[in-house]
Amino acid sequence: MxxxxxxxxxxxTHYFSKKNWVDGYKKELKPKNDQLFFSASEEIxxxxxxxxxxxxxxxxxxxxxxxxYNAERTSAExxxxxxxxxxxxxxxxxxxxxTHDYYTPHMPTFGINKFGEYVEVDSVKRxxxxxxxxxxxxxxxxxxxxxxxxxxxxxxxxxxxxALNDDxxxxxxxYSDDCFEWVKKQVLKAHNNGQIVIAMTHHPLIPPxxxxxxxxxxxxxxxxxxxxxxxxxxxxxxxFTGHTHMHNISSTEINGKKFYDISTAALTGFPPFYREIHxxxxxxxxxxxxxxxxxxxxxxxxxxxxxxxxxxxxLGTVSEALYNAEHDYEKFKDFAVxxxxxxxxxxKYKFVFKSAAKFLNRLTFGKxxxxxxxxxxxxxxxxxxxxxxxxxxxxxxxxxxLYRGDGxxxxxxxxxxxxxxxxxxxxxxxxxxxxxxxxxxxxxISETVLPxxxxxxxxxxxxEICF
Numbered sequence: 431m432x433x434x435x436x437x438x439x440x441x442x443t444h445y446f447s448k449k450n451w452v453d454g455y456k457k458e459l460k461p462k463n464d465q466l467f468f469s470a471s472e473e474i475x476x477x478x479x480x481x482x483x484x485x486x487x488x489x490x491x492x493x494x495x496x497x498x499y500n501a502e503r504t505s506a507e508x509x510x511x512x513x514x515x516x517x518x519x520x521x522x523x524x525x526x527x528x529t530h531d532y533y534t535p536h537m538p539t540f541g542i543n544k545f546g547e548y549v550e551v552d553s554v555k556r557x558x559x560x561x562x563x564x565x566x567x568x569x570x571x572x573x574x575x576x577x578x579x580x581x582x583x584x585x586x587x588x589x590x591x592x593a594l595n596d597d598x599x600x601x602x603x604x605y606s607d608d609c610f611e612w613v614k615k616q617v618l619k620a621h622n623n624g625q626i627v628i629a630m631t632h633h634p635l636i637p638p639x640x641x642x643x644x645x646x647x648x649x650x651x652x653x654x655x656x657x658x659x660x661x662x663x664x665x666x667x668x669x670f671t672g673h674t675h676m677h678n679i680s681s682t683e684i685n686g687k688k689f690y691d692i693s694t695a696a697l698t699g700f701p702p703f704y705r706e707i708h709x710x711x712x713x714x715x716x717x718x719x720x721x722x723x724x725x726x727x728x729x730x731x732x733x734x735x736x737x738x739x740x741x742x743x744x745l746g747t748v749s750e751a752l753y754n755a756e757h758d759y760e761k762f763k764d765f766a767v768x769x770x771x772x773x774x775x776x777x778k779y780k781f782v783f784k785s786a787a788k789f790l791n792r793l794t795f796g797k798x799x800x801x802x803x804x805x806x807x808x809x810x811x812x813x814x815x816x817x818x819x820x821x822x823x824x825x826x827x828x829x830x831x832l833y834r835g836d837g838x839x840x841x842x843x844x845x846x847x848x849x850x851x852x853x854x855x856x857x858x859x860x861x862x863x864x865x866x867x868x869x870x871x872x873x874x875i876s877e878t879v880l881p882x883x884x885x886x887x888x889x890x891x892x893x894e895i896c897f
Contacts, residue, residue, distance in 0.1 A: 432588025432626045432711025437490035438482060439630075439705040441672030442696035444530065445509040446471045446499035450541035450551055463747040464699075465675060465768055465833070467740050468499050471698040472508070473728040474736075478697060478704065479512055481723075483519035488706065490585055491521050494672040494694065495528035495595075495632035497563070501539045503552040506531070506562045513566055524567035524583060526593050528632040528673065529603070531563075532556040567593055575612045578605070582616045588711055590625040592616060592666070596633050596651055603633040604652025610660075617664045626711050629661065629669040636691035638678035639832055640878040646770035649673060658682060662689040667897035668716070670694065674770065677703050677720065677835045678890050690895055692718065700740035701834040703891070713896075720891035741830060748826050755787035762787075793821040795848060802851035812844045824849075831882040835890025839883045849883055850876070 446468040448455040461469050482491065493513075498505040516523050532554050533539055539553035559579065560568060568574060571581035572590075578598075583591045592613065596603045605613065620627050633651040635658040637643045643650060651657060661669065668690040677695035681688050695703040702723040709716045724735040731739035747765060754762040762783065763776040776783065796817035799808060824845060831837045839846045853876035860867065860875055872878050888895075 432624070432709075433586075434708065434710050434712075435490075435586045435589045436488040436706065436708045437492060437585065437628075438488050439492050439494065439670050439692075439694050439707060440478070440697055441494040441670075441694040441704075442496045442675055442699070443475050443493065443509065444468060444471060444496055444499045444696060444698050445475055445505045445512070447502060447504035447508050448472060449504040450499075450502050451543075452541045452549055452551065453544035461743060463743050463750065465744050465747070466499070466696060466699040467702075467743060468698060470726070470729050471499065473726050474698045474702060474723060475509070475512055477726045478723055479516050482516065482521065489520065489522055491516060491523050492591070492593075492628075492630055492670065493523070493525040493566075494630050494670055495526045496530040496672060496696075497525060497527060498531055498554075500530050500537060501532050501534075501553045502541070503554055506554045510562045513563075517566075522585070524585075524591055524593055524630075525563050526567075526595050526630060526632060527559050527563060527579070527597070528595070529597050532559055567591075573612075573616055575609050578609045580609060580612070582620070585628065588624065588626060589709070590620045590623075590627055592620075592627050592629040594629065594631040596631045598652075602652055603649075605657065610657075614664065617666060621665055626709065627666050628709075629666050631669060631671055633673045634671045634680075634691055634693055635661070635669060636680040636682050636689075638674050638676040638680060638691075638693050639882070640872055641832075642674070642770075644872055645775055646674075646772075648772065649770045658689055658691075659684050662687055668692060668895065672696070675699050676833050677701060679718070679835075679888060679893055679895075681888075688897070690897070695833060697723065699833075700744040700830070701737050702740055703737075703834075716895040716897065718893045718895065741834075744833070745826050745830060748829060749822070752787045752791055752822060752826075755783050756791055759784065790822045790825060795819045795821055795824075795845070797821075798848055798852055802848060802855060805854070806844075806847045806851035808844045808847050816844055816848075828879070828882045831885075835885070837880075837882045837885045841884055846884060850880065853879055 444466055461467060497509050513523055539551055540548040541551040543549050567583055568581045571583050574581045579595045581593050585591050596605060617627055635651050635654045662684040671691055671693045674693055675696040676693055678693045681690045694705050695701050697704055703720050706719045706721055707716060722737055724737055726736055751762055751765040763773045766776045767773060798821060799813050856875045
Protein backbone atom coordinates (compact mmCIF):
# COMPACT_ATOMS: atom_id res chain seq x y z
CA MET A 431 0.00 0.00 0.00
CA UNK A 432 1.40 3.35 -1.05
CA UNK A 433 2.16 5.72 1.80
CA UNK A 434 1.67 9.49 1.65
CA UNK A 435 3.73 11.45 -0.85
CA UNK A 436 4.18 15.14 -1.67
CA UNK A 437 5.71 16.89 -4.66
CA UNK A 438 5.88 20.23 -6.47
CA UNK A 439 4.61 20.76 -10.03
CA UNK A 440 5.92 23.61 -12.20
CA UNK A 441 5.23 24.22 -15.87
CA UNK A 442 6.28 26.45 -18.75
CA THR A 443 9.20 28.26 -17.15
CA HIS A 444 10.04 29.76 -20.57
CA TYR A 445 13.42 30.94 -19.31
CA PHE A 446 14.87 33.72 -21.50
CA SER A 447 18.51 34.59 -20.88
CA LYS A 448 19.38 38.26 -20.69
CA LYS A 449 22.28 37.44 -23.02
CA ASN A 450 19.69 37.29 -25.78
CA TRP A 451 19.55 41.08 -25.74
CA VAL A 452 22.42 40.90 -28.14
CA ASP A 453 23.52 44.53 -27.69
CA GLY A 454 23.33 44.28 -23.92
CA TYR A 455 20.41 44.12 -21.51
CA LYS A 456 19.42 47.41 -19.87
CA LYS A 457 17.93 47.15 -16.41
CA GLU A 458 15.61 50.11 -17.02
CA LEU A 459 14.09 48.33 -20.03
CA LYS A 460 10.30 48.41 -19.85
CA PRO A 461 8.72 44.94 -20.01
CA LYS A 462 6.84 44.10 -23.16
CA ASN A 463 3.07 43.69 -22.80
CA ASP A 464 2.66 39.95 -23.10
CA GLN A 465 1.12 36.97 -21.37
CA LEU A 466 4.71 35.93 -20.58
CA PHE A 467 6.94 38.22 -18.53
CA PHE A 468 10.01 36.80 -20.28
CA SER A 469 12.31 39.75 -19.56
CA ALA A 470 12.12 38.86 -15.84
CA SER A 471 12.13 35.08 -16.27
CA GLU A 472 15.61 34.78 -14.75
CA GLU A 473 14.52 36.54 -11.54
CA ILE A 474 11.26 34.58 -11.29
CA UNK A 475 12.83 31.16 -11.90
CA UNK A 476 15.78 31.73 -9.56
CA UNK A 477 13.57 33.16 -6.80
CA UNK A 478 11.14 30.24 -7.10
CA UNK A 479 13.91 27.64 -7.05
CA UNK A 480 15.60 29.37 -4.09
CA UNK A 481 12.27 29.35 -2.23
CA UNK A 482 11.89 25.63 -2.86
CA UNK A 483 15.33 25.05 -1.35
CA UNK A 484 15.04 27.40 1.63
CA UNK A 485 11.49 26.63 2.75
CA UNK A 486 9.80 23.47 3.96
CA UNK A 487 8.76 22.16 0.55
CA UNK A 488 8.51 18.66 -0.97
CA UNK A 489 11.75 16.97 -1.99
CA UNK A 490 10.43 16.03 -5.45
CA UNK A 491 9.95 18.62 -8.21
CA UNK A 492 8.24 17.88 -11.56
CA UNK A 493 8.48 20.35 -14.47
CA UNK A 494 6.20 19.67 -17.41
CA UNK A 495 7.96 21.19 -20.42
CA UNK A 496 8.78 24.40 -22.29
CA UNK A 497 11.75 25.05 -20.05
CA UNK A 498 13.11 27.83 -22.28
CA TYR A 499 11.43 30.68 -24.09
CA ASN A 500 12.22 29.35 -27.53
CA ALA A 501 15.27 27.06 -27.50
CA GLU A 502 17.94 29.76 -27.13
CA ARG A 503 21.22 28.05 -26.27
CA THR A 504 22.08 30.66 -23.64
CA SER A 505 18.67 30.10 -22.03
CA ALA A 506 19.17 26.33 -21.96
CA GLU A 507 22.61 26.72 -20.38
CA UNK A 508 21.27 28.95 -17.61
CA UNK A 509 18.18 26.81 -17.10
CA UNK A 510 20.36 23.74 -16.64
CA UNK A 511 22.41 25.65 -14.05
CA UNK A 512 19.20 26.58 -12.19
CA UNK A 513 17.98 22.96 -12.24
CA UNK A 514 21.36 21.78 -10.95
CA UNK A 515 21.03 24.19 -8.03
CA UNK A 516 17.82 22.39 -7.05
CA UNK A 517 19.60 19.02 -7.14
CA UNK A 518 22.58 20.32 -5.20
CA UNK A 519 20.17 21.47 -2.50
CA UNK A 520 18.70 17.98 -2.13
CA UNK A 521 15.77 18.14 -4.54
CA UNK A 522 14.92 15.28 -6.86
CA UNK A 523 14.12 16.94 -10.19
CA UNK A 524 12.23 15.39 -13.11
CA UNK A 525 11.61 17.30 -16.33
CA UNK A 526 10.17 16.74 -19.76
CA UNK A 527 10.80 19.00 -22.75
CA UNK A 528 8.60 20.28 -25.53
CA THR A 529 8.76 22.25 -28.76
CA HIS A 530 9.98 25.50 -27.16
CA ASP A 531 13.07 23.64 -25.96
CA TYR A 532 14.60 22.87 -29.36
CA TYR A 533 14.75 24.51 -32.77
CA THR A 534 11.94 23.89 -35.24
CA PRO A 535 11.63 25.69 -38.61
CA HIS A 536 8.12 26.98 -37.83
CA MET A 537 9.31 28.62 -34.61
CA PRO A 538 12.68 30.36 -35.16
CA THR A 539 14.94 31.16 -32.20
CA PHE A 540 15.55 34.86 -31.72
CA GLY A 541 17.27 37.49 -29.65
CA ILE A 542 16.57 41.23 -29.50
CA ASN A 543 18.87 44.03 -30.64
CA LYS A 544 19.10 47.63 -29.37
CA PHE A 545 16.36 48.70 -31.81
CA GLY A 546 13.93 46.13 -30.40
CA GLU A 547 14.21 44.05 -33.56
CA TYR A 548 14.30 40.23 -33.51
CA VAL A 549 17.60 38.72 -34.63
CA GLU A 550 18.56 35.08 -34.95
CA VAL A 551 20.61 33.52 -32.13
CA ASP A 552 22.12 30.08 -31.59
CA SER A 553 19.57 27.41 -30.72
CA VAL A 554 19.48 23.96 -29.14
CA LYS A 555 18.75 21.08 -31.53
CA ARG A 556 16.51 18.21 -30.52
CA UNK A 557 19.36 15.69 -30.53
CA UNK A 558 21.11 17.86 -27.92
CA UNK A 559 18.27 17.93 -25.38
CA UNK A 560 19.61 15.10 -23.23
CA UNK A 561 22.95 16.92 -22.95
CA UNK A 562 21.09 19.68 -21.12
CA UNK A 563 18.27 17.86 -19.35
CA UNK A 564 19.11 14.14 -19.30
CA UNK A 565 20.29 14.18 -15.68
CA UNK A 566 16.89 15.41 -14.52
CA UNK A 567 15.04 12.10 -14.72
CA UNK A 568 15.98 10.43 -17.98
CA UNK A 569 19.51 9.20 -17.25
CA UNK A 570 18.51 7.37 -14.05
CA UNK A 571 15.13 6.09 -15.27
CA UNK A 572 13.78 2.57 -14.79
CA UNK A 573 12.84 2.50 -18.46
CA UNK A 574 13.11 4.91 -21.41
CA UNK A 575 11.53 5.27 -24.83
CA UNK A 576 14.53 6.58 -26.73
CA UNK A 577 12.85 8.14 -29.75
CA UNK A 578 10.40 10.27 -27.76
CA UNK A 579 12.73 10.68 -24.75
CA UNK A 580 9.91 9.56 -22.46
CA UNK A 581 10.84 7.72 -19.29
CA UNK A 582 9.65 6.03 -16.10
CA UNK A 583 11.13 6.82 -12.68
CA UNK A 584 10.52 5.63 -9.13
CA UNK A 585 9.62 8.76 -7.17
CA UNK A 586 9.08 7.15 -3.79
CA UNK A 587 7.87 3.89 -2.33
CA UNK A 588 4.59 3.14 -4.07
CA UNK A 589 4.75 6.05 -6.55
CA UNK A 590 6.01 5.82 -10.11
CA UNK A 591 6.38 8.69 -12.58
CA UNK A 592 5.35 8.30 -16.22
CA ALA A 593 7.11 11.26 -17.88
CA LEU A 594 5.89 11.52 -21.47
CA ASN A 595 7.47 13.75 -24.09
CA ASP A 596 4.69 14.30 -26.60
CA ASP A 597 6.36 16.45 -29.26
CA UNK A 598 6.98 13.71 -31.89
CA UNK A 599 10.25 15.44 -32.71
CA UNK A 600 8.38 17.97 -34.89
CA UNK A 601 5.44 20.39 -34.48
CA UNK A 602 2.90 17.59 -33.97
CA UNK A 603 2.14 16.62 -30.40
CA UNK A 604 1.08 13.17 -29.30
CA TYR A 605 2.40 9.63 -29.02
CA SER A 606 3.51 7.34 -31.81
CA ASP A 607 2.06 3.81 -31.85
CA ASP A 608 5.43 2.47 -30.77
CA CYS A 609 5.60 4.92 -27.86
CA PHE A 610 2.08 4.10 -26.73
CA GLU A 611 2.80 0.37 -26.71
CA TRP A 612 5.74 1.14 -24.43
CA VAL A 613 3.42 3.24 -22.22
CA LYS A 614 0.96 0.38 -21.84
CA LYS A 615 3.71 -2.03 -20.81
CA GLN A 616 5.13 0.42 -18.27
CA VAL A 617 1.74 1.15 -16.69
CA LEU A 618 0.90 -2.56 -16.44
CA LYS A 619 4.28 -3.26 -14.84
CA ALA A 620 3.77 -0.42 -12.35
CA HIS A 621 0.31 -1.60 -11.34
CA ASN A 622 1.49 -5.19 -11.01
CA ASN A 623 4.05 -3.85 -8.53
CA GLY A 624 1.38 -2.01 -6.56
CA GLN A 625 2.43 1.46 -7.74
CA ILE A 626 0.32 4.58 -8.08
CA VAL A 627 1.20 6.10 -11.45
CA ILE A 628 1.76 9.85 -11.60
CA ALA A 629 1.59 10.83 -15.28
CA MET A 630 3.06 14.01 -16.76
CA THR A 631 2.96 15.30 -20.34
CA HIS A 632 3.01 18.74 -21.93
CA HIS A 633 -0.11 19.12 -24.08
CA PRO A 634 -3.61 18.86 -22.57
CA LEU A 635 -5.83 15.81 -22.87
CA ILE A 636 -8.94 17.66 -21.68
CA PRO A 637 -9.71 21.18 -22.98
CA PRO A 638 -9.05 23.74 -20.21
CA UNK A 639 -12.19 25.61 -21.28
CA UNK A 640 -15.09 24.87 -23.66
CA UNK A 641 -13.90 27.57 -26.04
CA UNK A 642 -10.34 26.19 -26.30
CA UNK A 643 -11.01 23.49 -28.88
CA UNK A 644 -13.03 25.95 -30.98
CA UNK A 645 -10.05 28.27 -31.48
CA UNK A 646 -6.95 26.18 -30.68
CA UNK A 647 -7.68 22.51 -31.23
CA UNK A 648 -4.19 22.09 -32.69
CA UNK A 649 -2.76 22.85 -29.25
CA UNK A 650 -4.42 19.80 -27.75
CA UNK A 651 -2.59 16.48 -27.56
CA UNK A 652 -3.07 14.59 -30.82
CA UNK A 653 -6.01 12.14 -30.42
CA UNK A 654 -6.63 13.65 -26.97
CA UNK A 655 -10.08 12.11 -26.45
CA UNK A 656 -8.83 8.66 -27.43
CA UNK A 657 -5.72 8.96 -25.24
CA UNK A 658 -7.70 10.16 -22.22
CA UNK A 659 -9.95 7.11 -22.55
CA UNK A 660 -6.99 4.77 -22.95
CA UNK A 661 -5.20 6.22 -19.92
CA UNK A 662 -8.34 5.85 -17.84
CA UNK A 663 -8.81 2.25 -18.95
CA UNK A 664 -5.18 1.54 -17.97
CA UNK A 665 -5.93 2.75 -14.45
CA UNK A 666 -4.33 6.18 -14.70
CA UNK A 667 -6.60 8.59 -12.86
CA UNK A 668 -4.89 11.93 -13.48
CA UNK A 669 -2.21 13.60 -15.56
CA PHE A 670 -0.23 16.82 -15.06
CA THR A 671 0.02 19.05 -18.13
CA GLY A 672 1.03 22.55 -19.23
CA HIS A 673 1.32 24.29 -22.62
CA THR A 674 -1.89 26.35 -22.49
CA HIS A 675 -0.50 28.55 -19.67
CA MET A 676 -3.92 28.11 -18.05
CA HIS A 677 -4.22 27.25 -14.37
CA ASN A 678 -6.98 24.72 -14.66
CA ILE A 679 -8.30 21.43 -13.34
CA SER A 680 -10.63 19.63 -15.74
CA SER A 681 -12.21 16.20 -15.63
CA THR A 682 -14.11 13.91 -17.90
CA GLU A 683 -16.10 10.77 -17.09
CA ILE A 684 -15.06 7.64 -18.91
CA ASN A 685 -17.12 4.49 -18.31
CA GLY A 686 -18.38 5.89 -15.01
CA LYS A 687 -14.91 6.87 -13.80
CA LYS A 688 -13.37 10.34 -13.52
CA PHE A 689 -10.15 11.19 -15.34
CA TYR A 690 -8.43 14.48 -14.39
CA ASP A 691 -6.19 16.83 -16.36
CA ILE A 692 -4.35 19.14 -13.94
CA SER A 693 -2.86 21.99 -15.94
CA THR A 694 -0.41 24.42 -14.32
CA ALA A 695 0.07 28.04 -15.36
CA ALA A 696 3.27 29.37 -16.91
CA LEU A 697 5.59 30.20 -14.02
CA THR A 698 6.98 33.26 -15.80
CA GLY A 699 3.66 34.60 -17.09
CA PHE A 700 0.24 35.58 -15.86
CA PRO A 701 -0.47 34.16 -13.38
CA PRO A 702 2.95 33.24 -11.87
CA PHE A 703 1.65 30.11 -10.12
CA TYR A 704 2.86 26.61 -9.40
CA ARG A 705 1.37 23.70 -7.46
CA GLU A 706 2.13 21.68 -4.36
CA ILE A 707 0.57 18.21 -4.36
CA HIS A 708 -0.01 15.81 -1.47
CA UNK A 709 -1.30 12.28 -2.15
CA UNK A 710 -2.62 9.89 0.46
CA UNK A 711 -2.33 6.55 -1.33
CA UNK A 712 -4.31 4.61 1.27
CA UNK A 713 -7.29 6.97 1.01
CA UNK A 714 -6.82 7.48 -2.74
CA UNK A 715 -7.01 11.22 -2.17
CA UNK A 716 -5.03 14.13 -3.65
CA UNK A 717 -4.83 17.61 -2.13
CA UNK A 718 -3.79 20.34 -4.58
CA UNK A 719 -2.51 23.69 -3.37
CA UNK A 720 -1.52 26.65 -5.54
CA UNK A 721 1.57 28.70 -4.66
CA UNK A 722 1.63 32.27 -5.95
CA UNK A 723 5.03 33.76 -6.73
CA UNK A 724 5.06 37.33 -5.43
CA UNK A 725 7.49 39.99 -4.21
CA UNK A 726 10.42 38.79 -6.30
CA UNK A 727 13.67 40.73 -5.60
CA UNK A 728 14.97 42.63 -8.60
CA UNK A 729 11.54 43.25 -10.15
CA UNK A 730 10.02 46.68 -9.63
CA UNK A 731 6.27 46.11 -9.63
CA UNK A 732 5.39 49.51 -8.21
CA UNK A 733 4.27 48.21 -4.80
CA UNK A 734 1.79 45.68 -6.15
CA UNK A 735 2.16 41.91 -6.18
CA UNK A 736 3.80 40.17 -9.11
CA UNK A 737 0.46 38.47 -9.79
CA UNK A 738 -1.28 41.83 -10.22
CA UNK A 739 1.66 43.25 -12.16
CA UNK A 740 1.70 40.42 -14.69
CA UNK A 741 -2.09 40.66 -14.90
CA UNK A 742 -1.75 44.33 -15.85
CA UNK A 743 0.87 43.50 -18.47
CA UNK A 744 -1.40 40.86 -19.95
CA LEU A 745 -4.64 42.84 -19.74
CA GLY A 746 -2.96 45.84 -21.29
CA THR A 747 -2.23 43.61 -24.25
CA VAL A 748 -5.83 42.41 -24.38
CA SER A 749 -7.16 45.98 -24.23
CA GLU A 750 -4.85 46.90 -27.08
CA ALA A 751 -5.90 43.76 -28.95
CA LEU A 752 -9.58 44.71 -28.78
CA TYR A 753 -8.72 48.11 -30.22
CA ASN A 754 -6.60 46.47 -32.95
CA ALA A 755 -9.28 43.90 -33.76
CA GLU A 756 -11.45 46.85 -34.75
CA HIS A 757 -8.85 49.22 -36.20
CA ASP A 758 -5.65 47.28 -37.12
CA TYR A 759 -6.44 43.61 -37.75
CA GLU A 760 -2.89 42.59 -38.73
CA LYS A 761 -1.65 43.61 -35.29
CA PHE A 762 -4.55 41.71 -33.73
CA LYS A 763 -3.52 38.54 -35.57
CA ASP A 764 0.01 38.84 -34.16
CA PHE A 765 -1.46 39.09 -30.66
CA ALA A 766 -3.80 36.15 -31.24
CA VAL A 767 -0.88 33.82 -32.02
CA UNK A 768 0.40 34.46 -28.48
CA UNK A 769 -2.82 33.10 -26.99
CA UNK A 770 -2.85 29.97 -29.18
CA UNK A 771 -5.09 31.29 -31.98
CA UNK A 772 -3.31 30.64 -35.30
CA UNK A 773 -3.32 33.40 -37.91
CA UNK A 774 -5.42 31.34 -40.31
CA UNK A 775 -8.07 30.94 -37.61
CA UNK A 776 -8.05 34.70 -36.96
CA UNK A 777 -8.45 35.32 -40.68
CA LYS A 778 -11.21 32.74 -40.99
CA TYR A 779 -13.22 34.38 -38.20
CA LYS A 780 -12.21 37.96 -39.05
CA PHE A 781 -15.78 39.19 -39.34
CA VAL A 782 -16.67 37.65 -35.97
CA PHE A 783 -13.63 39.06 -34.14
CA LYS A 784 -13.94 42.54 -35.70
CA SER A 785 -17.67 42.76 -35.03
CA ALA A 786 -17.27 41.55 -31.46
CA ALA A 787 -14.47 44.04 -30.79
CA LYS A 788 -16.43 46.97 -32.22
CA PHE A 789 -19.44 46.02 -30.12
CA LEU A 790 -17.44 45.54 -26.91
CA ASN A 791 -15.44 48.74 -27.27
CA ARG A 792 -18.67 50.78 -27.11
CA LEU A 793 -20.66 48.77 -24.63
CA THR A 794 -21.58 49.99 -21.11
CA PHE A 795 -23.41 48.19 -18.33
CA GLY A 796 -26.18 50.76 -18.67
CA LYS A 797 -26.79 49.74 -22.29
CA UNK A 798 -26.82 46.06 -21.37
CA UNK A 799 -29.14 46.65 -18.41
CA UNK A 800 -31.71 48.38 -20.61
CA UNK A 801 -31.70 45.29 -22.81
CA UNK A 802 -32.09 42.76 -19.94
CA UNK A 803 -33.71 44.91 -17.23
CA UNK A 804 -36.67 42.64 -16.53
CA UNK A 805 -34.92 39.29 -16.81
CA UNK A 806 -31.90 40.39 -14.75
CA UNK A 807 -33.91 41.55 -11.73
CA UNK A 808 -31.41 44.39 -11.17
CA UNK A 809 -33.01 47.60 -9.86
CA UNK A 810 -32.34 51.15 -10.98
CA UNK A 811 -30.74 51.88 -7.60
CA UNK A 812 -28.30 48.98 -8.02
CA UNK A 813 -27.34 50.37 -11.42
CA UNK A 814 -26.25 53.81 -10.22
CA UNK A 815 -22.62 52.81 -9.67
CA UNK A 816 -22.51 50.67 -12.81
CA UNK A 817 -24.40 52.63 -15.41
CA UNK A 818 -21.43 54.14 -17.28
CA UNK A 819 -18.95 51.36 -16.51
CA UNK A 820 -17.45 49.90 -19.68
CA UNK A 821 -18.31 46.27 -20.13
CA UNK A 822 -14.97 45.67 -21.83
CA UNK A 823 -13.14 46.14 -18.49
CA UNK A 824 -15.30 43.44 -16.93
CA UNK A 825 -15.04 41.23 -20.03
CA UNK A 826 -11.24 41.42 -20.03
CA UNK A 827 -11.15 40.39 -16.38
CA UNK A 828 -13.35 37.42 -17.26
CA UNK A 829 -10.98 36.57 -20.11
CA UNK A 830 -8.12 36.61 -17.59
CA UNK A 831 -9.94 33.85 -15.72
CA LEU A 832 -9.10 31.57 -18.63
CA TYR A 833 -5.52 31.75 -17.34
CA ARG A 834 -5.84 32.16 -13.57
CA GLY A 835 -8.96 29.95 -13.24
CA ASP A 836 -11.77 30.23 -10.70
CA GLY A 837 -14.20 32.88 -11.92
CA UNK A 838 -15.00 34.76 -8.71
CA UNK A 839 -17.80 37.26 -9.42
CA UNK A 840 -20.43 36.83 -6.70
CA UNK A 841 -23.75 35.49 -7.96
CA UNK A 842 -25.52 38.09 -5.84
CA UNK A 843 -23.78 40.98 -7.64
CA UNK A 844 -25.45 43.16 -10.26
CA UNK A 845 -22.59 42.37 -12.67
CA UNK A 846 -23.30 38.65 -12.48
CA UNK A 847 -27.08 39.01 -12.78
CA UNK A 848 -26.76 41.24 -15.85
CA UNK A 849 -24.16 38.94 -17.44
CA UNK A 850 -26.32 35.89 -16.79
CA UNK A 851 -29.41 37.50 -18.28
CA UNK A 852 -27.47 38.70 -21.33
CA UNK A 853 -25.93 35.29 -22.00
CA UNK A 854 -29.29 33.57 -21.71
CA UNK A 855 -30.69 35.96 -24.31
CA UNK A 856 -27.64 35.23 -26.45
CA UNK A 857 -28.43 31.51 -26.19
CA UNK A 858 -31.92 32.15 -27.56
CA UNK A 859 -30.60 34.28 -30.41
CA UNK A 860 -27.97 31.63 -31.23
CA UNK A 861 -30.45 28.74 -31.21
CA UNK A 862 -30.66 28.57 -35.04
CA UNK A 863 -26.88 28.10 -35.05
CA UNK A 864 -26.78 25.41 -32.33
CA UNK A 865 -25.64 22.72 -34.77
CA UNK A 866 -22.69 24.89 -35.84
CA UNK A 867 -21.81 25.63 -32.22
CA UNK A 868 -21.81 21.91 -31.40
CA UNK A 869 -19.59 21.26 -34.41
CA UNK A 870 -16.86 23.42 -32.89
CA UNK A 871 -17.38 21.93 -29.42
CA UNK A 872 -19.67 24.53 -27.81
CA UNK A 873 -22.95 23.47 -26.20
CA UNK A 874 -24.16 27.05 -25.64
CA ILE A 875 -22.78 30.54 -25.20
CA SER A 876 -23.80 30.75 -21.54
CA GLU A 877 -22.29 27.38 -20.59
CA THR A 878 -19.03 28.50 -22.18
CA VAL A 879 -18.77 31.91 -20.53
CA LEU A 880 -20.48 31.60 -17.12
CA PRO A 881 -17.78 29.38 -15.53
CA UNK A 882 -15.32 32.19 -16.27
CA UNK A 883 -17.55 34.62 -14.37
CA UNK A 884 -18.31 32.38 -11.39
CA UNK A 885 -17.02 28.83 -11.21
CA UNK A 886 -18.89 26.39 -8.99
CA UNK A 887 -17.68 23.05 -7.68
CA UNK A 888 -14.05 22.04 -7.81
CA UNK A 889 -11.64 24.98 -7.96
CA UNK A 890 -8.75 25.41 -10.36
CA UNK A 891 -6.28 26.70 -7.77
CA UNK A 892 -6.89 24.60 -4.65
CA UNK A 893 -8.80 21.35 -4.82
CA GLU A 894 -9.27 17.91 -3.35
CA ILE A 895 -9.54 14.95 -5.72
CA CYS A 896 -10.55 11.40 -4.84
CA PHE A 897 -9.39 8.81 -7.35
